Amino acid sequence: MTQLLFKHINVEGLANIDVYEKHGGYETLKKALEQKPEEILETVKASGLRGRGGAGFPTGLKWSFLAKDVFPRYLVCNADESEPGTCKDRELLLKNPHLLIEGMILCAYACRVEIGYNYIRGEFYDLCEIFEKALEEAYERGYLGKNILRSEFNLDIHTHLGAGAYICGEESALLNSLEGMRGEPRLKPPFPAVEGLYGKPTVVNNVETLCAVVPVVEGGAEAYAALGTEKSKGTKLVSVSGHVRNPGNFEVVLGTPTSEIIEMAGGMREGRKLKAFIPGGSSVPMLPAGKVDTPYDYESLQAAGSMLGSGALIVMDDSANVVKETLRIASFYMHESCGKCTPCREGTRWLHQILGEIESGRGKDENIELLQDISDNMSFKCFCPLGDAAIAPVLSGIANFREDYEELLSQAKAGAAAE
Amino acid sequence: MFAFSETSEKEIEKQLVKYPPERKKSAILALLRIAQQQNGYVSAEAMEEIGRRLDLSPAYVESVCSFYTMYYTRPVGKYVIMFCINVSCHLLDCDNLLEHTAKKLNIQVGETTADKMFTLLREECLAECSRAPVMRINNDYHVNLTPQKIDQILDSLK
Amino acid sequence: MPKKTQTETVTLTIDGKTVTVPKGTVAVDAAKTVGIDIPVFCYHEKLGPFGCCRMCLVEVEKMPKLATACTQAVGQDMVIKTDSPKAVKGRQGVLEFTLLNHPLDCPVCDKGGECPLQDNTFEHGPDLTRTEFTRYNRDKAVPLSPVVTIDRERCIACQRCTRYSDIVEQETALVMVNRGFQNRVQTFQDRPYDTRFSGNVVDICPVGALTNTTYRFKSRIWDLDNAETLCAHCGVNCNIVVGVRSNEFMRVQAKSGENSQANDAVDDGWICDKGRFGYGFVESSNRVLKCRNGKGDTLEANDALGQAATQLKKITDEHGPQSVGFIGSPYGTNEELYLYQKLFRQQLGTNNIDFKTYRQTPGLPVEHYDVGDIETSDMVLLIASDPTEEAPVLDLRIKKSVSFFDVKLAVLNDQKTDMDKPAASSLRYNVGSEAEVLSALIEALNDKPVRGLEKTAGIAPKQIKDLAATIQGSGKVCVIYNPAALTGSASDRILELLQTIGGLPDKQCGAIPVAPGTNAVGALDMGAHPNFYPGGLALSDSEKIKTLWGDEAPLQPGLSALEMIQKAASGELKGLVVFRANPVVDFPGGPTVAEALKKLDYLVVHDMLETETTQLANLVLASNGPGYDDGTTTNIGGRVQFRKRSLVREDHPPDWVLISRMIRALDPEAPSYKNSFGVTDEISQKVPGYEAINKNAIKGMGMPRKGSACSEVQGNGAPAAEKSENGALRLRVANYLFAHDKILDASSPLSHHFKSSTVYLNAEDAKALGIETGDEVKVVSGDAEVSAEAEVSDRCNPGAALVPRVSDEQGLMALVGDPDAAVWVQIKK
Numbered sequence A: 001m002t003q004l005l006f007k008h009i010n011v012e013g014l015a016n017i018d019v020y021e022k023h024g025g026y027e028t029l030k031k032a033l034e035q036k037p038e039e040i041l042e043t044v045k046a047s048g049l050r051g052r053g054g055a056g057f058p059t060g061l062k063w064s065f066l067a068k069d070v071f072p073r074y075l076v077c078n079a080d081e082s083e084p085g086t087c088k089d090r091e092l093l094l095k096n097p098h099l100l101i102e103g104m105i106l107c108a109y110a111c112r113v114e115i116g117y118n119y120i121r122g123e124f125y126d127l128c129e130i131f132e133k134a135l136e137e138a139y140e141r142g143y144l145g146k147n148i149l150r151s152e153f154n155l156d157i158h159t160h161l162g163a164g165a166y167i168c169g170e171e172s173a174l175l176n177s178l179e180g181m182r183g184e185p186r187l188k189p190p191f192p193a194v195e196g197l198y199g200k201p202t203v204v205n206n207v208e209t210l211c212a213v214v215p216v217v218e219g220g221a222e223a224y225a226a227l228g229t230e231k232s233k234g235t236k237l238v239s240v241s242g243h244v245r246n247p248g249n250f251e252v253v254l255g256t257p258t259s260e261i262i263e264m265a266g267g268m269r270e271g272r273k274l275k276a277f278i279p280g281g282s283s284v285p286m287l288p289a290g291k292v293d294t295p296y297d298y299e300s301l302q303a304a305g306s307m308l309g310s311g312a313l314i315v316m317d318d319s320a321n322v323v324k325e326t327l328r329i330a331s332f333y334m335h336e337s338c339g340k341c342t343p344c345r346e347g348t349r350w351l352h353q354i355l356g357e358i359e360s361g362r363g364k365d366e367n368i369e370l371l372q373d374i375s376d377n378m379s380f381k382c383f384c385p386l387g388d389a390a391i392a393p394v395l396s397g398i399a400n401f402r403e404d405y406e407e408l409l410s411q412a413k414a415g416a417a418a419e
Numbered sequence B: 001m002f003a004f005s006e007t008s009e010k011e012i013e014k015q016l017v018k019y020p021p022e023r024k025k026s027a028i029l030a031l032l033r034i035a036q037q038q039n040g041y042v043s044a045e046a047m048e049e050i051g052r053r054l055d056l057s058p059a060y061v062e063s064v065c066s067f068y069t070m071y072y073t074r075p076v077g078k079y080v081i082m083f084c085i086n087v088s089c090h091l092l093d094c095d096n097l098l099e100h101t102a103k104k105l106n107i108q109v110g111e112t113t114a115d116k117m118f119t120l121l122r123e124e125c126l127a128e129c130s131r132a133p134v135m136r137i138n139n140d141y142h143v144n145l146t147p148q149k150i151d152q153i154l155d156s157l158k
Numbered sequence C: 001m002p003k004k005t006q007t008e009t010v011t012l013t014i015d016g017k018t019v020t021v022p023k024g025t026v027a028v029d030a031a032k033t034v035g036i037d038i039p040v041f042c043y044h045e046k047l048g049p050f051g052c053c054r055m056c057l058v059e060v061e062k063m064p065k066l067a068t069a070c071t072q073a074v075g076q077d078m079v080i081k082t083d084s085p086k087a088v089k090g091r092q093g094v095l096e097f098t099l100l101n102h103p104l105d106c107p108v109c110d111k112g113g114e115c116p117l118q119d120n121t122f123e124h125g126p127d128l129t130r131t132e133f134t135r136y137n138r139d140k141a142v143p144l145s146p147v148v149t150i151d152r153e154r155c156i157a158c159q160r161c162t163r164y165s166d167i168v169e170q171e172t173a174l175v176m177v178n179r180g181f182q183n184r185v186q187t188f189q190d191r192p193y194d195t196r197f198s199g200n201v202v203d204i205c206p207v208g209a210l211t212n213t214t215y216r217f218k219s220r221i222w223d224l225d226n227a228e229t230l231c232a233h234c235g236v237n238c239n240i241v242v243g244v245r246s247n248e249f250m251r252v253q254a255k256s257g258e259n260s261q262a263n264d265a266v267d268d269g270w271i272c273d274k275g276r277f278g279y280g281f282v283e284s285s286n287r288v289l290k291c292r293n294g295k296g297d298t299l300e301a302n303d304a305l306g307q308a309a310t311q312l313k314k315i316t317d318e319h320g321p322q323s324v325g326f327i328g329s330p331y332g333t334n335e336e337l338y339l340y341q342k343l344f345r346q347q348l349g350t351n352n353i354d355f356k357t358y359r360q361t362p363g364l365p366v367e368h369y370d371v372g373d374i375e376t377s378d379m380v381l382l383i384a385s386d387p388t389e390e391a392p393v394l395d396l397r398i399k400k401s402v403s404f405f406d407v408k409l410a411v412l413n414d415q416k417t418d419m420d421k422p423a424a425s426s427l428r429y430n431v432g433s434e435a436e437v438l439s440a441l442i443e444a445l446n447d448k449p450v451r452g453l454e455k456t457a458g459i460a461p462k463q464i465k466d467l468a469a470t471i472q473g474s475g476k477v478c479v480i481y482n483p484a485a486l487t488g489s490a491s492d493r494i495l496e497l498l499q500t501i502g503g504l505p506d507k508q509c510g511a512i513p514v515a516p517g518t519n520a521v522g523a524l525d526m527g528a529h530p531n532f533y534p535g536g537l538a539l540s541d542s543e544k545i546k547t548l549w550g551d552e553a554p555l556q557p558g559l560s561a562l563e564m565i566q567k568a569a570s571g572e573l574k575g576l577v578v579f580r581a582n583p584v585v586d587f588p589g590g591p592t593v594a595e596a597l598k599k600l601d602y603l604v605v606h607d608m609l610e611t612e613t614t615q616l617a618n619l620v621l622a623s624n625g626p627g628y629d630d631g632t633t634t635n636i637g638g639r640v641q642f643r644k645r646s647l648v649r650e651d652h653p654p655d656w657v658l659i660s661r662m663i664r665a666l667d668p669e670a671p672s673y674k675n676s677f678g679v680t681d682e683i684s685q686k687v688p689g690y691e692a693i694n695k696n697a698i699k700g701m702g703m704p705r706k707g708s709a710c711s712e713v714q715g716n717g718a719p720a721a722e723k724s725e726n727g728a729l730r731l732r733v734a735n736y737l738f739a740h741d742k743i744l745d746a747s748s749p750l751s752h753h754f755k756s757s758t759v760y761l762n763a764e765d766a767k768a769l770g771i772e773t774g775d776e777v778k779v780v781s782g783d784a785e786v787s788a789e790a791e792v793s794d795r796c797n798p799g800a801a802l803v804p805r806v807s808d809e810q811g812l813m814a815l816v817g818d819p820d821a822a823v824w825v826q827i828k829k
C-alpha cells in the first residue's frame, strides 16, 4: 500500500518537530531551496497533482495563474473542512501539522509568496493551538521567518480561525471571512489568483493538497505521476463514514475500486447490505450499490454520475432511508446557505419543506416532479456552487432510489384514505 | 459597559499583528471570539467596543457576528454542547443520542440548564465523521458516542 | 463602479441587434442602449455589479451556464440571447423563488404601480406559485427612523440598501444580519437609521420594503403628477422629482435611474434627507400668503408692489440714490435677483445691492469646476468647508471619488468634519488663522521657506510643505472652499492660492466655491454685489457697463449688506428692501440689527415665511418661492438649471412677475415677460457668461455658464492671527444641516434631528476653565450671551469655542459683531 501523507501518521508525537524531523521532515524543503522557484512549480505541474478540496483543479496550473509581477501575494490554506463526511484534514492537522507547514513553505517558495494564512474552521480550536505550536517550532528552527535556511526567501504563516459557516470553505467566501467580512462568496472573475486576499494575487489550496506537495517535491513529478490513473494522479485521503464496520481515513492510490476502500473500512456491518454511497461528500450525487466497483478517481466517478469531491465516502446500508438522509442533508444546506442569492436562499428552504412533507407522510405524487423542477431552477443559476451542491442529493436520490420516495408517498396516500 | 480584560488585550495584540495595519478589519472574528471567551457571549456593548477598535460601525460588527454560528449574543451555559446531527452522525443514530442528552440535562435542544452549566445545541458537521457520533463541548471533541459515554462525560463535568 | 474614462469599445450582438459599447460595460447596460430591458433587482448602476438576485439571467453563446447580465462584462463578438427558452425558464424560476415568501399585498403597498417586482412578474413571471406552505413571517411596517419604514416581509434581500449604506453614504449603518433565509436588513440593535442620506434607500428599494413614512398611504402613484425640478436647500441644486396631487406636495424623490435619468453632473442620483423630507415650508402655516402693510392690513399684490416702488422712488428723489438699498438672498433665482438688481440700479440709481455678510467677489483666477470634475481630479483640496452640513450631496461625491476613482483628498479646516475620514491628509489649523495658513501654503508652493506656524496656527511647517508637495505632484487639482467660512484677508488669500496652483507647471486647477444658500453663485453672477454688475463686471469697467446698461448706470460703489445695516442705524439709509432674508436672526449683531431696521423710514420685506424681520416691515410682499415659481439657479459648480414649479398659486403673482411689475411701475417702457424664460433670455443678453443659457440649452442636465475671471488678486501676506486676551476663546460658528429654523420648523418630520445648543471646547481649554462635558454654560461676548451645553472634544484646536448654529432661538449671531474681526467669547458656568 502506497502511503505518502499517512506514512508516519501513527508515529507517536509526530506533531513535535523533533519527531517529524527524525522521519525525514523538512528535508524536502532543504533540497527544494537549492532549486529555483520555477523548478518547484514545474515539478508540481508535471506531477499532475489536483486540488483535494473538492473541485480537483490542477494545482500547478492554479499556481501558474498568479498575476505576473504583482506583489505582495498571499497563500491561504483552506482548513475549513466543512464538507459533511470529510474529516481527513482534521487528522492531518491533528497528527502531522509540520507536513502542512512544510507543504505551505514549498508552495510559498514556488509562488514567491511571503505571507501565508491557515484558515482553520472555528470548531477546530484545538487544532489551531496545535498548529500554532508547530509554527513556533518551525520559526525556531529557521524554517519560517526571514531568510529561511539562510536563503533570500522569507515567509510568515499565521492562523486565522473561522467561526462556524460551511460556506467559508468556498474559497472566495473564505477570503471575505479572512478579510473580516461576512462569509458571502465573491463574484468571479476575478479569480483569487488574480485578485484574492486584499485584492492581491492569492493561492488558495486545501490542507491535503498542500501536504501532498511535500511527497511530490520529495519523490519528483515522475514518481508521483506514476501513481493513479491518466487524469487522477497520486494518492487521496478518503474519509469513510456511515454504515461500515471500521470507519476512518484511508490513503488510497487514485483508481482503487470504491468497494476496496469500503473493505479497508471493515466492510458492511453484520447482516447488512450496501444500499447507497456518496463518494465525495454531501455535495455530490449519491450512487446505488451497483456502482460500488467504480474506480475511486475523478474521471471514473464522474462517468458514474457523481464526483470525487473532497473524498468523503459516506456509506449507507439497507437500514437507511434515502429520503430521510436527503432531508437531513437538505436541512444542512438550508442552514448553511449564506442567503446572498435568491435561488439558493429560497430553493434550499423550499426543497427542505417539501422533503419534510414527504418524510413525514404528507407528501403528494406531484412533489417529486416539483423537487426536480425546483432543482432545475437552482441548477447552475445560483451565485456559487453551494446551490448545486444542495440539489445533488435530491436529484440523485430521486433518480437512484425512487422507491424510497414512492414508499413514503404511498404511505401518505394510505394515511389520507384511512382518514 | 464592556471593556476588554488584560488577558484579552494581550490576545488582541497577538491577533492584530497578523494582518497588514490597514487591514485590521481582518481581526474582527478574533476580537469577537476574544470578547466571547471573556464574557461567555458577545454583548451589544462588546460589538460597539470592537467597532471602535477596528474603525467599523457597530452595525457592521453585528452584521458579521450574526453571520457565524459560533458567536452567542445571549449568555450560554458554562459548557456548550454542540451535537453533530449531520449525515454521518445521523446514520449512526445521533437523533436518539441527542434526545438522550437532552433528557439527561432535562432541557430542550437550544436551551440552557437552570444551573447555567450546560447549553445544548444542534450542530452541523463537525468534521470527525469517521468517529461518529460526535459532539464538541467547548473546545473539546468527544467521539464514538454512546449513551453511557455521554453520561460519563456529562457527569465528569458537573 | 464604471471607470471614469474608458475609450476602447467592443461590438457584440444582443437578441440579434448589434451593439457597440465601451469595454467593461455590463450586459444589462449594453442591452439598454438598444432598447432591450433585461429585468434586474439587485443591480443598480451606481452601486455596481453584485449578482445576488439572479433576475437578469441570459444566455451567452459558448458559455455552459446562464450568465447574470448585470455582472457579465460584454466582450468583442459576444452573442447574448435574453429570450432563449433556457433564459426565459431560468428567469421564471428566479421570479418564483423571489415571490415565494413575498406577501401579495400589492393593493395596499406604496410601491404599487412603480414596483420593479410587480413589473418583472408581469413580464417574466410564472402565472401562479406552486408553494403550498405559509409564507415566511417577517415584521410588517417597522419604523427604521421617523421618516423611513421597513416592511421586512416584502424585502427580497437584494442588498441594494445595505450596499448603498456601505459604499455610497459610507456609514454602514444599514446592514444585513443573520444568514440564509433568516437574513434581514437591520441597523445596529434596531436603533434608528438616521443618517443624512437615509431616504435614498426608499428610491432604490426595488420593492415596497423601504418606504417613505411621510408618504405611506398618502397617495397611489397613478394619482400623482411627477414634476422634475430642483431642490432649493443648498448650493448643489440636486435634481428631484416632486409628486403632487391636487396642488399638494406628496413626496420628493431623487431624480435617479429609477424614475428618469440621474444628473451625474450634479447629484449622481442621490439627495439628502433635508431635500427629501424638508419641504414642509411650502405648505407651512407660517407662510406669508398675502401682502400687507405695517398695520397688518391686507393689500392686493399689485397695490402693494406699486406702493413699494413709488415709495422707494420717492425716498431717492428726496434723499438721493444712496438712501435706499437691497438685501437679497442666495435663495432667490437668477431671474428674481437679476430683476431686483435691475430695479435698484436702473430705476433707483444705486449700487446698494448685496446678499451676504461675508466677503466674496465674483470670478475666479482659475476655471470654475463642475461637480462632476471632482471625480476626474487627481486631488481635491477642501478648505474651510464642511460639505456634510453645508452641501450634503457634495459629501457623497467626494467620498465616491476617493473610494472609486483614487482621488486624493486633502482637508484644511479649523474643525473636525466627516471629511477627515476619507481624507488622505487632514490639517487642523487654529480658528481664525486661515489667512496665515493659506499664505504659508502659497509660499511653500513657490518653493519658498515656510515660517513657523505652530504657535499661531497650530500647524507645523513640515505639514504645509507636505501638502504643497502633494499639490505639486497632482495633475488635476480641484479646490473646494466655503467663502463664508473664511475670515479676514483669507478671502483674498484663497484667490492667490488658486492663482498660484493654476500657475504651477503641468497643472490643471479649478475651484468650487461652496457658500451657503441655493444660488450664491447665481447671486454673484446676477450682480447682487455693491461693486460688481452682473457677470462680474467691476465698476471700474465703466465702458462695458455703459454699453450694457446705458449712460445713466450708477458707477459709485454701493454699500454691502452689513454697511446698509450700519447706515440704517445711523439714519443715512432710509429705505430698504429685504428679499427672502432674515437679517434680524441671521446677520451678525442679531438684536442690534432689529434696532437698526426699526430706524428705517421704509422697510419692505419680500418673503414667503413670517420671520423676525417681517415683523418690522412697513410693507410685506408675499413671495411664492420654490415650489410655486419657475426660475433658474446656478449651482456651486456653475451649472445653470431650471427649477420648475410644481404647485400653482392662482391668487398671487410669481416673484419674477412681481419684481418686473415693480420695475414697470417706475418705467412703463420696461419689458414685461411672457414667462420666466423671458427673463432668462434677457439675462443671456445682459449677463456676460450667460450668453448660451436658454430654455432649451439647460433642459435635462442643465448647462455650465461661463465663469468670469476675477479682476485682480489683492496684495500679499497675511497678518498673524489676533491674540486672545484674558483667557477668551475665539468663537467659531459652525453649520448644522438640520438646524431648527423657519424652513425646518417644529412640525418637520426631521425634528428628530434637531439639536440643542452646544459649545465644543478643546480638552486643554476645558480643563483650564474647569468645564466638563454636559455642563450648562453661557457663551458670553460683551452684553450678548448664548446658553449651551459644553462638550469637550477635539473638534477644534485649543483657543477656540465652536458653536454650531442649531436653531433660530439659539440667538447665536448676537455674539458676532463685525464679521471680519475676531469674536472673543468667555465661557461661564
Ligand SMILES: Cc1cc2nc3c(=O)[nH]c(=O)nc-3n(C[C@H](O)[C@H](O)[C@H](O)COP(=O)(O)O)c2cc1C
Residues within 6 Å of the ligand: A050, A051, A052, A053, A054, A055, A056, A057, A059, A078, A079, A080, A081, A082, A083, A166, A167, A168, A169, A170, A171, A172, A204, A205, A206, A207, A209, A210, A384, A385, A386, A389
Ligand atoms: C460550498 C463549498 C464549500 C467548500 N468547502 C471546502 C472546504 O471545506 N475545504 C476545502 O479545502 N475546499 C472547500 N471548497 C473548495 C474551495 O472553494 C476551493 O476550491 C479549494 O479550497 C481549493 O483548493 P484545492 O485546489 O487545493 O482543492 C468548497 C467549495 C464550495 C463551493
Ligand code: SF4
Residues within 6 Å of the ligand: C154, C155, C156, C157, C158, C159, C160, C161, C162, C185, C204, C205, C206, C207, C209, C210
Ligand atoms: S429592503 Fe429593499 S433594497 Fe433593502 S435588501 Fe430588501 S428589497 Fe433590497
Ligand code: FES
Residues within 6 Å of the ligand: C039, C040, C041, C042, C043, C050, C051, C052, C053, C054, C055, C056, C057, C068, C069, C070, C071
Ligand atoms: S440584477 Fe443581475 S443578479 Fe441581480
